[in-house]
Amino acid sequence: MIANIPTPNLCHVFVYGTLKPNEANYDQYCAGKEISVQQAIAYGELFALPMGYPAMILGDRQIHGYLLSFPNVSILNSLDQLEDYQCDRATSENLYNRYEIEVFDLEGNSLGFAWAYFMTSLQMSEFGGVAQIDGCWSGK
Known part of the structure; x- marks a missing residue:
């Protein structure tokens, strides 16, 4: 007899800032x-x-x-807190909003979809964001 053991769905998150390996929040939230x-x-x-x-x-x-791939979606609870995101709040009331986007490897092949945190253009502008034309950011 084969047991039907449910396996949680993997949770994929695209990170580009302090949650990247070797950045400020990686060890606390992801490592x-x-x-x-x-x-x-x-x-x-x-x-x-x-x-x-x-x-x-x-x-x-x-x-x-x-x-980053995690064994289940529960990781989103702590990431949502860090990013000041609540799904039941208006977009303008969140610091970041979480969307599912397509992600690619370095050769341009699709890796599928992942969650990512976005700020609104208005918020970014109000905060005085400086464009990173090369698409890279590091806090180091």
Whole structure:
């Protein structure tokens, strides 16, 4: 007899800022919880904010980051808190909003879909974001 053991769905998150390996929030929020880490590309526009972290907005430029895979969606609870996102709040009331986007490997092949945190253009502008034309950000 074969037991039907449910397996939780993997949760994929594209990170481009303080949640990347070797950045400020990786150890606290992701290290040891992820089951895979892969360099990846998403599309948007990336800005450095004066507060010391980046913001991604909708756009069509390459953003360099990492695809982190977690064993289940419960990781989103802590990431949502960090990013000041609540699904039942208006978009304008969240610091970041979480959307599912397509993510690619460094050769441009689709890796599927992942969650990513975006700021609105208005918020980014109000914070005085500086465009990162190369699509890369580091707090180091």
